[in-house]
Amino acid sequence: MGQVNWGIVGPGGIASDFAQAIKEVNGDIFGVWGRKVEKARDFADRLGVKHVYEETSEMFRDERIDVVYIATPHSVHYSYIMDALHAGKHVLCEKAITMNGEQLQEIIALAESKNLIVAEAMTIYHMPLYEKLRSLIQQGKIGKVNMVNVIFGSCKENDPTNRFFNPDLAGGGMLDIGTYALSFTRFFLSGQPTELHTTVKKHETGVDEQSGIVMKNDENEMAVVSLAMRAKMPKRGIVAGDEGFITVDNFPRADQATITYTSDGSVETIEAGEEGKALQYEVKAMNDLILGEGENWTLPLSRQVMSLMDTARQKWNLTYDFE
Structure with a gap:
């Protein structure tokens, strides 16, 4: 399997667990952004993340990033997903993926127009x-x-x-x-x-x-x-x-x-x-989709x-x- 470069938005508790899963499947994590730069830097030091971005736009513009994992409060998922898609990034977002169906439909339409993958990080x-x-x-x-x-x-x-x-x-x-x-x-x-x-x-x-x-x-x-x-x-x-x-x-x-x-x-x-590999299964499934293996069957369920x-x-x- 080829290398997929992940960027993480929101260095909280679930993101730490997910970052560890990325490392176990991928080997390393490319970048992280946090609302507080100090917290993002601490996250990067603890988990061996290569780059710390001071702005999400900086991460989204970075051509070396393939996919963005969003682990912010769900009240702001929509705006981060849309910004990432507009910048040409695949997106895996924590649940609930959006606040409502109207937001999700806009996201799906944009992803389809750009031939990008968007999915909800639902372990089930x-x-x-x-x-x-x-x-x-x-x-x-x-x-x-x-x-x-x-x-x-x-x-x-x-x-x-x-x-x-x-x-x-x-x-x-x-x-x-x-x-x-x-x-x-x-x-x-x-x-x-x-x-x-x-x-x-x-x-x-x-x-x-x-x-x-x-x-x-x-x-x-x-x-x-x-x-x-x-x-x-x-x-x-x-x-x-x-x-x-x-x-x-x-x-x-x-x-x-x-x-x-x-x-x-x-x-x-x-x-x-x-049970302990739940997040690793999510990482592998997203990697496979990005590399053209499999079908994004979970998005219709979301x-x-x-x-x-x-x-x-x-x-x-x-x-x-x-x-």
């Missing part, structure tokens, strides 16, 4: 376990899929100024943990839901703190999603058919699942991949997930001024 789409589970479902292992159930509850510090609850930073559960839950859901459904019912409990700041979502598609498959930002719940996804059900715990980076069979209650364990999030938030009457 690249974990080997999910490819294996989907293959087993297609083989009829649990019969006809009828129901997907996902719960994800996180108990964040009740601080109205932090990014989880601050509306100025696009806080709330949907654009944070909801992206994982709905990505799991859409991955296992045969088609996009066409019916969505939901209710929400809002935080004192006005963002979504808890929500329940019920969906159905034209294939008569249903899904129920429960989200909470002030109530800890397991990260659990269930895919249920008429001959058994699959349970995936810690589903964002899972490497193991169980199948419980309806006929006799027996349980089978399914394993694939390694687009459909964003549409579901838009629909839910519209029903909650929850929008942000910068949308």
Whole structure:
């Protein structure tokens, strides 16, 4: 595989983990930019990054950069993605990839016009376990899929100024943990839901703190999603058919699942991949796309997930001024 030169925008915690994954797959990282130059320099020193840029425009103009990984707060993803695409860079952006479907559609149109790759850094789409589970479902292992159930509850510090609850930073559960839950859901459904019912409990700041979502598609498959930002719940996804059900715990980076069979209650364990290599799988998938190997099949899923999030938030009457 040829060398792909990565640039990193936003030297925070997830970026440090992702940088390590780039090093393990690629060997090195070409450049980094941070809002605070000192923080970017410290990041570069710790992780052996070759270049520190003082402006994003400097990174985006650098012809030696092939792809930009964006790990800023999601409220500013759109502007960085658009700037990078205009400069001719491929982009892998952390979830949620944009604030809404309108922004994502603009990004997709620009990427297509420039023959560039843009993708969302969603671990679920690249974990080997999910490819294996989907293959087993297609083989009829649990019969006809009828129901997907996902719960994800996180108990964040009740601080109205932090990014989880601050509306100025696009806080709330949907654009944070909801992206994982709905990505799991859409991955296992045969088609996009066409019916969505939901209710929400809002935080004192006005963002979504808890929500329940019920969906159905034209294939008569249903899904129920429960989200909470002030109530800890397991990260659990269930895919249920008429001959058994699959349970995936810690589903964002899972490497193991169980199948419980309806006929006799027996349980089978399914394993694939390694949880600790979740970000490496993302790096390799993006490298492959840039080098012309494979198809960018995850972007349509990201687009459909964003549409579901838009629909839910519209029903909650929850929008942000910068949308």
